[in-house]
Amino acid sequence: MSRTSLSVVTDSVTARAPSKVNLHLGVGPRRDDGYHDLVTVFQALSLHDDVRVARANELSVAVRGEGAGSVPADASNLAARAVQALADWAERSGHIAIEIEKTIPVAGGMAGGSADAAGALVALAHLWKLEISRDELAEIAADLGSDVPFALHGNTALGTGRGEQLMQVLSRGEFHWVLALAREGLSTPAVYKELDRLRETRSGDAGDSDLLRRPDDLMQALAAGDPRAVAPLLHNDLQPAALSLQPTLRRTLRAGVDSGALNGIVSGSGPTCAFLCADEQSAVNVAAELSGAGVARAVRTASGPAPGTRVLGVD
Numbered sequence: 001m002s003r004t005s006l007s008v009v010t011d012s013v014t015a016r017a018p019s020k021v022n023l024h025l026g027v028g029p030r031r032d033d034g035y036h037d038l039v040t041v042f043q044a045l046s047l048h049d050d051v052r053v054a055r056a057n058e059l060s061v062a063v064r065g066e067g068a069g070s071v072p073a074d075a076s077n078l079a080a081r082a083v084q085a086l087a088d089w090a091e092r093s094g095h096i097a098i099e100i101e102k103t104i105p106v107a108g109g110m111a112g113g114s115a116d117a118a119g120a121l122v123a124l125a126h127l128w129k130l131e132i133s134r135d136e137l138a139e140i141a142a143d144l145g146s147d148v149p150f151a152l153h154g155n156t157a158l159g160t161g162r163g164e165q166l167m168q169v170l171s172r173g174e175f176h177w178v179l180a181l182a183r184e185g186l187s188t189p190a191v192y193k194e195l196d197r198l199r200e201t202r203s204g205d206a207g208d209s210d211l212l213r214r215p216d217d218l219m220q221a222l223a224a225g226d227p228r229a230v231a232p233l234l235h236n237d238l239q240p241a242a243l244s245l246q247p248t249l250r251r252t253l254r255a256g257v258d259s260g261a262l263n264g265i266v267s268g269s270g271p272t273c274a275f276l277c278a279d280e281q282s283a284v285n286v287a288a289e290l291s292g293a294g295v296a297r298a299v300r301t302a303s304g305p306a307p308g309t310r311v312l313g314v315d
């Protein structure tokens with residue numbers, strides 16, 4: 001008699017991990033370790049990557065989909081590093097075949113690499129039936145990258161420290177976004193470096209006291225679920241640095257607002273531009289108009305908040 005039971009061997013597991021946009025990104029001065037303290041409000045978006053892990057004779061990585069050609073398909077891939085980190089934790093060999101199906105833009109400021117790492121952690125923990133607490137998984141995630149804990153967590157959260165310390169933020173309803181994907185990516189360290197340079201050359205610096213202020217007004221607007229109240233409060237300290245490195249993004253931001261978005265912002269370190277819209281229909285209209293304006297390589301719609309990384313299927 002054949003029946004499913006706890007002893008069934010799982011050969012592969014697929015996990016889905018969300019992208020993110022920072023609704024508020026306050027960046028403190030550069031720390032001695034090279035990082036910057038942040039106060040940020042993340043929102044996870046429905047644009048996602050799927051990561052499949054399967055038992056194998058060696059570690060391998062295959063990448064398909066959006067920007068696959070520019071993602072390393074070797075041990076340096078963040079998903080492969082996640083597998084190795086979890087294998088070390090579990091004291092097992094990391095002989096795993098990883099397949100990544102990308103829809104999150106590469107080097108786009110939407111935490112695509114972090115999503116792949118989070119996907120690999122969740123899928124592998126499930127494949128190996130590990131008894132690992134959320135806190136332990138989040139600790140491994142934080143070592144892999146500042147945005148990986150949020151990719152695990154999803155929804156809407158306040159991030160502090162490097163962005164890895166998270167607190168759930170109440171967010172009512174669904175927010176509708178249009179994303180303008182740029183032709184060229186931006187390197188996150190380069191954008192932080194440009195911010196430091198701009199701050200050094202800025203005369204009459206207002207000082208650092210206000211940089212890490214908690215955005216209480218934004219959090220109230222999120223709790224009320226009101227996109228019209230959220231829109232004017234979108235803020236990103238990295239935006240001037242991203243615009244300095246890719247000046248054409250100014251035109252993209254203007255085109256999105258001219259197309260009917262409530263407001264537009266560079267997502268994280270960019271260069272993806274994210275436009276908050278009044279509702280789903282408005283997002284469809286903005287996306288169509290923005291596509292026609294020729295200011296982006298591709299245009300996508302997405303909604304948030306999306307759930308954190310979760311198991312999608314088991315074979």
Ligand code: C5P
Pocket residue numbers: 034035036037038144145146147161162163188189190192
């Ligand atoms: O943590 P992660 O590896 O994603 O960070 C990539 C780079 O982004 C860091 O090496 C650093 O240059 C910059 N960064 C930063 N401050 C943060 C997060 C990232 O300076 N809070």
